[in-house]
Amino acid sequence: MSGPMALGAVDPQVVPTPGAPVLEARDVAVGYGGVRAVDGVSLAVYPGEVVGIIGPNGAGKSSFLGALGGQVKRSRGHILLGSRDISQLPPHERARLGLVRTFQTTSEFARMTVFENLVTAAEGDSGASLKAVILHPRRTHLREQELSERAFGIMERFEMTHTADLYGRELSGGQRRLVEIMRCLVRHPQVLLLDEPMVGVAPHLTGKLIDDLRGIAADGLGILVVEHALEVVRRLCDRVVVMAFGKVIAAGEFEEVVADPQVQAAYLS
Amino acid sequence: MEGGSDVGAWSFYITTLLVYFVVDALSAFSLNLQFGYAGVVNFGFIVFQAAGAYVAAVVTLGPSGGQASFQQYILGSHLPFPLELLAATLAGAVLSLVVGLFALRRMRRDYQAAVLLIVSLIALQVVSADVPLFNGSNGLTGVTWPFGQLFGATATGSPFLYLGYAAIIGLLVCLGVIWLSRSPWGRSLRAMRDHEDAASAMGLNITSLRLQVFVLGGAIAGLSGGLLVEYIGAWSPGAWGYAETFVIFTAIFVGGVGNYRGVLVGTLLVPIIFLEIPRFLPAVGYPGLTDSLEWVVVGLAWMLCLLFRPRGIIPERRLKASLHGSPREPAPAEGSA
Numbered sequence: 001m002s003g004p005m006a007l008g009a010v011d012p013q014v015v016p017t018p019g020a021p022v023l024e025a026r027d028v029a030v031g032y033g034g035v036r037a038v039d040g041v042s043l044a045v046y047p048g049e050v051v052g053i054i055g056p057n058g059a060g061k062s063s064f065l066g067a068l069g070g071q072v073k074r075s076r077g078h079i080l081l082g083s084r085d086i087s088q089l090p091p092h093e094r095a096r097l098g099l100v101r102t103f104q105t106t107s108e109f110a111r112m113t114v115f116e117n118l119v120t121a122a123e124g125d126s127g128a129s130l131k132a133v134i135l136h137p138r139r140t141h142l143r144e145q146e147l148s149e150r151a152f153g154i155m156e157r158f159e160m161t162h163t164a165d166l167y168g169r170e171l172s173g174g175q176r177r178l179v180e181i182m183r184c185l186v187r188h189p190q191v192l193l194l195d196e197p198m199v200g201v202a203p204h205l206t207g208k209l210i211d212d213l214r215g216i217a218a219d220g221l222g223i224l225v226v227e228h229a230l231e232v233v234r235r236l237c238d239r240v241v242v243m244a245f246g247k248v249i250a251a252g253e254f255e256e257v258v259a260d261p262q263v264q265a266a267y268l269s
Numbered sequence: 270m271e272g273g274s275d276v277g278a279w280s281f282y283i284t285t286l287l288v289y290f291v292v293d294a295l296s297a298f299s300l301n302l303q304f305g306y307a308g309v310v311n312f313g314f315i316v317f318q319a320a321g322a323y324v325a326a327v328v329t330l331g332p333s334g335g336q337a338s339f340q341q342y343i344l345g346s347h348l349p350f351p352l353e354l355l356a357a358t359l360a361g362a363v364l365s366l367v368v369g370l371f372a373l374r375r376m377r378r379d380y381q382a383a384v385l386l387i388v389s390l391i392a393l394q395v396v397s398a399d400v401p402l403f404n405g406s407n408g409l410t411g412v413t414w415p416f417g418q419l420f421g422a423t424a425t426g427s428p429f430l431y432l433g434y435a436a437i438i439g440l441l442v443c444l445g446v447i448w449l450s451r452s453p454w455g456r457s458l459r460a461m462r463d464h465e466d467a468a469s470a471m472g473l474n475i476t477s478l479r480l481q482v483f484v485l486g487g488a489i490a491g492l493s494g495g496l497l498v499e500y501i502g503a504w505s506p507g508a509w510g511y512a513e514t515f516v517i518f519t520a521i522f523v524g525g526v527g528n529y530r531g532v533l534v535g536t537l538l539v540p541i542i543f544l545e546i547p548r549f550l551p552a553v554g555y556p557g558l559t560d561s562l563e564w565v566v567v568g569l570a571w572m573l574c575l576l577f578r579p580r581g582i583i584p585e586r587r588l589k590a591s592l593h594g595s596p597r598e599p600a601p602a603e604g605s606a
Contacts, residue, residue: 071466095472107467109460111527115590115599120460121471123453130481133452140453148595155599164599165589168463183471 020083022047022222023068023099023191028077030063030246037063039246040077045191045222050213052237052254053226056267060246061226062104065193068224069101070094081190098190102197104226106176108168114179115164118151119144121183154186158212173200178209185216192216194225198232210236230258242266284428285500286541291432291439292497293540296517297524297532298446299489304518305527305585306450307482308462310378312514313368313385314490316392319509320364321357321491322498323396323403326412328356329499340404340411350416354438354495361491362484369483375476389511397506408505412498424500435496442489447529449485451588458482459527512564516540519571525581534582543570 021044030038038060045051053061066072068079070091079087086094109117123143133140155161158178163171168179177197184192197213198206213236217223227233233240234254242250242257244266250257257263296318303309324344327333333345348356372384397406414424416434424431449455460468461478469475498504516539524535547562574581590599 069470071470090474091466091469092472092474095470101470103467103470107464107470109463109467111463111585112456112459113587113589115593115595116456116459116588119453119593120456120468120473123457130449130454130485133449133454144453144593145595148590148593148597151590152595152597152599161600165587167587180467183467187471 021045021080022082023224024080025064025068026078026080028064028067028079029075030060030067030072031075032063036246038067041243041246041248042077043224043241043248043251045224047190047220047222048217049239050217050223050225050237052233052240053224053243054228054230054233054240055243055249058245059243059266061243062195063246064243065101065195065224065226069099069193095187095189098187099193100184100187100189100191101193102177102180102184102195104195104199106173106180106200108171108176108179108183110169111167113165113167114155114160114171115148115151117168117179117183118154118186119147122147122150122186150186154182158182172202174202174205177201181209181213189221191222191224194223194227196226196228198227198229206232207235281425281428284432286545287432288428288435288500289497290536290541291435292493292500293517293520294533294536295439295442295489295493295496297520297536298443298529299486299493300514300517301521301526301529301532302446302450302458302489303482303486305521305532306455306462307458307479308378308465309373309479309483309486310382311385311483311486312382312511313372313389313392314486314517315509315511315513316368316389317361317365317487317490318494318497319392319396319504320360321494322504322508323409323494324360324491325353325357325495326409326498326504327403328353329413329415330409330411340407340409341401342403342409343401348415350419353415353499354492357495358488358492361494362488364491365484365487366480369480369487373476373479373483386511389514393506393510403504406506408503408507410503412502412504414499424502431500435500438492438496442492443529446489450529512567515571516544516567519567519574522581523570523574525583525585527585528581528583531581531583531585539567539570543567 023045026042027040028038029036029040041064043051053064055061063072067074070089074087078085081094081097081099084097086097086099109120112120152161155164160175160178160182163175168176171179177200181197198209201209210232213223225236237254239252240254240257241248242263249266250260250263300311300314303311327342327344328346328348330342331345331347333342335341368388372388373381396403399405403409414431417423417427417430422430457473457478461473461475465475520535520539521532523539524533525531543566544563547559547566550559552559590597
């Protein structure tokens with residue numbers, strides 16, 4: 001991995017200044033009818049950092065992630081990628097700027113091979129345009145070869161090269177998770193949002209995936225992960241944010257957070 | 270069945286079937302691009318073919334004679350080849366753009382399908398009732414073939430010539446569709462089809478992609494309508510009921526969604542062979558029963574296909590990494606543990 005780099009021209013605004021967060025949520029709220037799923041959550045993720053979000057079911061974790069990714073509509077608040085406010089942008093524009101995500105249920109492209117999953121994600125925007133395909137076939141072909149190299153590079157890193165020609169639907173649950181993560185990483189994002197990445201992953205592979213994610217973060221990527229398995233959070237995350245009833249009730253290092261009486265009460269209630 | 274004086278009835282019949290095959294193949298390729306590749310359930314497909322047919326008709330019929338004439342219509346003119354086909358193509362594209370802008374808004378696919386079906390029903394009612402538009406339910410007749418006129422030929426008088434003309438146009442367009450489907454753009458469509466949210470989260474503009482494939486498909490539908498009307502010489506609301514869309518859908522399902530060879534097989538089987546068989550059955554029961562069997566055949570074919578071969582006769586082809594022109598080959602598969 002050669003460090004964070006968005007495809008094509010990188011918007012200088014989304015590259016964080018030294019010491020500044022790469023992703024920042026300010027007072028973000030999400031409502032479903034009369035229900036406030038997320039109620040004024042603020043947090044920051046710094047380059048190279050893995051931040052975990054934990055909390056009981058219904059705490060608003062996935063809704064918050066959806067608000068960051070643009071899949072869920074915010075009712076208030078701001079989201080900044082680097083110094084750029086991306087609150088009003090649709091999901092694909094956020095992705096193009098370097099904010100990518102996985103989903104709670106696996107979201108591989110089931111009738112496409114693993115290779116195609118990765119190449120599609122890698123090209124994302126300009127290479128896939130109808131105009132480019134028709135007017136610049138030579139350039140498109142060269143770009144395909146470049147993207148193919150990147151796809152194989154990421155498959156090698158995750159030891160998934162042998163699955164290149166398998167359809168997404170032919171993979172095991174754990175492999176599907178890996179494909180989702182590889183699909184994000186092949187875009188060379190600034191920020192990676194992971195929604196329960198360990199669900200379906202075989203226990204013996206969990207440790208490897210944690211090591212991989214730590215390695216990726218060490219390259220300078222900011223990772224925000226929603227996870228239920230506390231042992232995974234302890235090993236993976238630098239900091240932990242605890243949510244309950246749509247609000248942040250505690251934040252800090254894992255050990256101090258889980259010892260917080262408020263957190264224990266939230267989990268027991 | 271009436272052929273030219275120098276063409277036997279059977280050869281005229283077979284040639285006519287082949288012209289229909291070309292038109293249906295164009296329709297099926299277009300719908301397969303929309304549905305098989307992009308996941309857009311266009312239950313209003315036939316409207317865009319009809320738009321092309323009407324426009325190709327009026328731009329070749331000459332100025333309308335108004336109410337005094339036996340048929341009245343808008344946009345009457347004498348456009349030469351290939352402008353009349355371009356006009357038909359443009360009509361399909363523009364109508365698709367207009368319909369797509371409201372029917373393909375971000376909502377569930379089944380709702381989009383319902384909206385498009387309703388568009389199909391409304392369009393049929395409007396065109397049937399609004400006589401000054403395209404002569405209402407009586408439709409338009411006397412449509413000519415501008416390309417044939419260059420040689421003094423008529424479409425039905427020179428069916429082999431017309432078949433060659435339609436086949437060349439059809440072949441070029443179908444090859445273009447296959448090329449686009451295998452391009453990175455086609456791959457983006459398949460990603461959108463498989464998981465819209467994930468595709469969007471990877472940087473694909475779903476709204477734009479959906480509209481692009483809808484308009485492109487509409488343009489091809491319009492072209493197919495233009496080719497058909499120049500051959501049969503007439504077009505009326507009876508030719509484009511909403512059920513016609515389901516014939517094309519059945520062809521795609523039977524042949525194989527997402528596979529153009531399968532689509533060709535399905536086009537040969539469903540709108541050509543299956544729908545022609547009832548014509549040769551002896552008349553039984555009340556008048557019209559045999560004709561109605563066409564729809565029973567279509568419905569049965571679709572149901573049996575979904576039950577016993579849901580991916581069709583020739584399923585979607587796996588595009589291996591090497592088929593994408595990748596300079597690298599994957600390591601041998603060790604199974605999918």
